[in-house]
Amino acid sequence: MHNIISQLNSVKNRIYAAEKANNLPRDSIRLLAVSKMKPAEAIIAAYDGGQRDFGENYLQHALPKIEELKYLDGIQWHFIGPLQSNKTKAVAENFHWIHSIDRLKIASRLNEQRPDYMPSLNICLQVNVSGEQSKSGMAVSDAESLAQKITALPNLNLRGLMTIPAATADNAELLKQFGILKNCFDDLRQKGFDIDTLSMGMSADLETAVASGSNMVRVGTAIFGAR
Numbered sequence: 001m002h003n004i005i006s007q008l009n010s011v012k013n014r015i016y017a018a019e020k021a022n023n024l025p026r027d028s029i030r031l032l033a034v035s036k037m038k039p040a041e042a043i044i045a046a047y048d049g050g051q052r053d054f055g056e057n058y059l060q061h062a063l064p065k066i067e068e069l070k071y072l073d074g075i076q077w078h079f080i081g082p083l084q085s086n087k088t089k090a091v092a093e094n095f096h097w098i099h100s101i102d103r104l105k106i107a108s109r110l111n112e113q114r115p116d117y118m119p120s121l122n123i124c125l126q127v128n129v130s131g132e133q134s135k136s137g138m139a140v141s142d143a144e145s146l147a148q149k150i151t152a153l154p155n156l157n158l159r160g161l162m163t164i165p166a167a168t169a170d171n172a173e174l175l176k177q178f179g180i181l182k183n184c185f186d187d188l189r190q191k192g193f194d195i196d197t198l199s200m201g202m203s204a205d206l207e208t209a210v211a212s213g214s215n216m217v218r219v220g221t222a223i224f225g226a227r
């Protein structure tokens with residue numbers, strides 16, 4: 001697991017360089033280490049390297065790891081995958097964040113199922129910025145109305161927006177898609193929503209995402225290796 005520490009450090013160095021290139025203060029970008037499909041040992045290695053935020057997509061893989069690793073102080077679990085309504089309870093009871101909210105139904109269930117002894121569940125709305133039918137996420141034009149409804153749910157804490165752009169090697173196209181999310185974020189803030197998180201950028205495109213205003217990058221492969 002030696003590799004994981006050195007790969008984690010090189011991702012941190014990429015983030016520092018991106019912060020510098022964009023005149024941002026050091027540590028203004030939060031790194032979410034995406035540990036989906038990776039064993040608990042890999043997560044422990046990254047934790048030992050100082051990492052605290054971990055992202056998981058598949059509930060059935062995540063839950064045993066969360067249980068096994070609950071002794072790790074300050075670890076924060078982020079659910080970043082699609083979620084069916086019959087599986088919301090496990091997210092409400094085990095995660096600190098969910099980035100993939102695109103329907104009120106799921107949010108309402110999470111609000112009801114969040115245990116009283118836990119702090120509010122942090123929420124990012126997933127927005128589809130590519131227009132591709134196959135991609136999850138709501139239309140930009142629906143974000144304000146869902147944000148409004150979620151703000152009214154006491155056990156949820158609306159934190160921001162997330163997107164997964166269409167796969168493309170064209171940097172201009174990527175900038176365009178990230179820019180759509182950034183505009184949506186700025187628009188909501190201007191309308192008074194108290195949000196602080198713009199979750200965009202992965203292993204291959206975190207520099208482009210940071211240049212576009214991201215402040216949370218979700219990085220799997222570059223830390224943990226291929227899946």
Ligand SMILES: *Cc1c(COP(=O)(O)O)cnc(C)c1O
Binds near residue numbers: 202204222
């Ligand atoms: C897998 C995944 C990532 C990480 O992707 P990498 O290319 O491995 O860095 C980020 N976000 C989401 C939603 C993912 O499913």
